[in-house]
Amino acid sequence: MEISPLVQQARPAFQPKVSQLYEELFVDEEDHSHSEGFWSEFFLLRPDKASLQRRLEAVSADDLLHFQYETQQLFLLAVRHIKAGRAPADEVALETLTVFLAGVLSKRFTNPSSDIITVLAGLDEVDAVFSDFANAIDTTIRTGRTKDVRKKAIDAALSLTSGAYQTSLVSYFTHRDLFPSLMKYVQDTDESSQAFEPFLLLGLLVNYNKFEYRNPYRLRLEDFVNEATIQTIVSGLGVILSQSRNRYVSVIEDVPEGWNLSSTLTYIGLGVLAPIKAITPAPSADDDKEKFATLPSPEAAILLSTYDFALANKLFCYNLITHSTTSSLETPFSAFLSLTSYILHHASRSPRASLYALLALTTLRILLEDVLLCKRLCQSTPLLSVRLCRQRPPFLPPTPHPRPPAAHILDLAADALTHNLRRRLDTDLYAGSLALVHRLFCCLAQNRTPLAYHWPVLWQALLSLLRFLTTYAADLAAQLSDPHVLLTPLLRVLGLALLSGSAFLPDAPAYDDLVYKLVENSAVLDKLQAAYALGEDSPVQVLRHVAAYYHGLLQTERGKGRVGKDLSPREVGRVIRGGYEGLVLPSGEGMGLESWEGYREGEERGWVKRAGRVAVEDVRGWVRGL
Numbered sequence: 001m002e003i004s005p006l007v008q009q010a011r012p013a014f015q016p017k018v019s020q021l022y023e024e025l026f027v028d029e030e031d032h033s034h035s036e037g038f039w040s041e042f043f044l045l046r047p048d049k050a051s052l053q054r055r056l057e058a059v060s061a062d063d064l065l066h067f068q069y070e071t072q073q074l075f076l077l078a079v080r081h082i083k084a085g086r087a088p089a090d091e092v093a094l095e096t097l098t099v100f101l102a103g104v105l106s107k108r109f110t111n112p113s114s115d116i117i118t119v120l121a122g123l124d125e126v127d128a129v130f131s132d133f134a135n136a137i138d139t140t141i142r143t144g145r146t147k148d149v150r151k152k153a154i155d156a157a158l159s160l161t162s163g164a165y166q167t168s169l170v171s172y173f174t175h176r177d178l179f180p181s182l183m184k185y186v187q188d189t190d191e192s193s194q195a196f197e198p199f200l201l202l203g204l205l206v207n208y209n210k211f212e213y214r215n216p217y218r219l220r221l222e223d224f225v226n227e228a229t230i231q232t233i234v235s236g237l238g239v240i241l242s243q244s245r246n247r248y249v250s251v252i253e254d255v256p257e258g259w260n261l262s263s264t265l266t267y268i269g270l271g272v273l274a275p276i277k278a279i280t281p282a283p284s285a286d287d288d289k290e291k292f293a294t295l296p297s298p299e300a301a302i303l304l305s306t307y308d309f310a311l312a313n314k315l316f317c318y319n320l321i322t323h324s325t326t327s328s329l330e331t332p333f334s335a336f337l338s339l340t341s342y343i344l345h346h347a348s349r350s351p352r353a354s355l356y357a358l359l360a361l362t363t364l365r366i367l368l369e370d371v372l373l374c375k376r377l378c379q380s381t382p383l384l385s386v387r388l389c390r391q392r393p394p395f396l397p398p399t400p401h402p403r404p405p406a407a408h409i410l411d412l413a414a415d416a417l418t419h420n421l422r423r424r425l426d427t428d429l430y431a432g433s434l435a436l437v438h439r440l441f442c443c444l445a446q447n448r449t450p451l452a453y454h455w456p457v458l459w460q461a462l463l464s465l466l467r468f469l470t471t472y473a474a475d476l477a478a479q480l481s482d483p484h485v486l487l488t489p490l491l492r493v494l495g496l497a498l499l500s501g502s503a504f505l506p507d508a509p510a511y512d513d514l515v516y517k518l519v520e521n522s523a524v525l526d527k528l529q530a531a532y533a534l535g536e537d538s539p540v541q542v543l544r545h546v547a548a549y550y551h552g553l554l555q556t557e558r559g560k561g562r563v564g565k566d567l568s569p570r571e572v573g574r575v576i577r578g579g580y581e582g583l584v585l586p587s588g589e590g591m592g593l594e595s596w597e598g599y600r601e602g603e604e605r606g607w608v609k610r611a612g613r614v615a616v617e618d619v620r621g622w623v624r625g626l
Helices: 017-025 036-042 049-057 061-066 068-084 089-105 112-120 126-143 147-163 171-175 179-187 192-207 216-223 227-251 261-267 285-293 298-312 314-322 332-345 351-368 371-378 405-419 427-446 455-471 473-479 484-503 508-520 522-531 540-559 569-578 601-624
Strands: none
Touching (some): 068 126, 192 216, 192 298, 227 285, 227 332, 298 314, 298 332, 298 601, 455 473, 455 522
């Protein structure tokens, strides 16, 4: 029986023409070559990135080698269209190459370097083809038809650099210096956020084999003095860092709710009159844990670029600290400290987060090792407002008013020490946090700069770490080849605070509180000295000397009947204040006050290389999401 024309028929599924071309690209036929019309149409139609990604995912590494003629033709013709610079083929070629390179370079080849070269250019033609590619990318970034085309050239370069980072192909971008073109692009940007991609690419290129030879991009960073361009980069950096920080905030909003009509009525006992608020189900702890495990977002790879620029260029360091935006947005340095706070707070959740935390900590260390910059950060002007992480107890005290940057940095270090204590301790993270505290103490003491800060929070974090190292001394001895790498910086920080604290603590009660806490932990100091067999030249002897002195005073006061058997904190405080006249403090030798060890990247190459690999992988994922 015939179907009635009134019955609705299913509509046929139409496939875009460009998707059909992607399907035909990898068809196993005797004649692998495609006609000139095929390629003309291929670079005329706007790319369907999702369709091309799916097609490449369906092709194995061995299949790509089998279709090497097609892949070589695609790459070669795309480079020619980029060099020609005619619309729309050049833009289509750049978009197609970005996806194509990301798909090909993600495959697991048996012999990665040679197989990738075979797929893209052929062993005989690789030098000519990739030299043309590097030249075409450089020219397009510098003088492309439009800013959008220039940006897509940077995306294509990011796709190759992140995907082929373990091969020799990236060296074509070191032979063809992209630095002037990237800086020209930054100068021509309308919005500072557009500096993200070139700055990200620069970070990958600076790190490429930098421990094996003198990287030319590192030399470029050292010699770069265009302050206007640096300020544009710093402004864009602030925008990206704020966005990355907001990914943490989207998981748990950690800003206390301000006063409103409902809270005011509830406070005065009239909560029944408050407007009804919709109740949203709170996410479970497991959901939050899974979300935090994926953070920071891939954009945090820009911390690698920030670290390298700070290490190479003092002008960049100065502008990172001093540059302020004209809008109501937070300053770039505020955004940097804020993201650092959130990463440090959750650093123990994954090795990836820990490495980004180390990059941020080391960047701060580089800033603080500059005498003038460190002094500026410790001064009471200009003050800075920073959103610090308070997503897990114990929470940092609220800081509603702007403070000196040094106070925020001490909060970062205290929070890192508090929230990452694990039996398997991250030694690099803790050593980096202690290095920041020590450097700030040195600067504050040398310049006799009192710092308004909630000091008990820092003392609690330091002494908690001291008790941890004492309790788990056997585990740490088995885990670490040299536990003193962590123990000595901690004791130096406490010793420096004791010997020079009067120069930077705001008042006498703040110093009394430090002495009180050391006396309270005198038994821990004795156990620590025994557990690690610390000698007479160890900073722990200074702490034990003060604790023993006050214990003697307390025993004397108890013998005279001036204090009871069970001492109250007030009585101990009175004895501490009365004992200053007879207290003889040792010299500060060995505390690192007069000289400190500067950061040497060559000695830290292990974690720096790991951080570089993490950043490369994140950029690779970011490119796939374009």
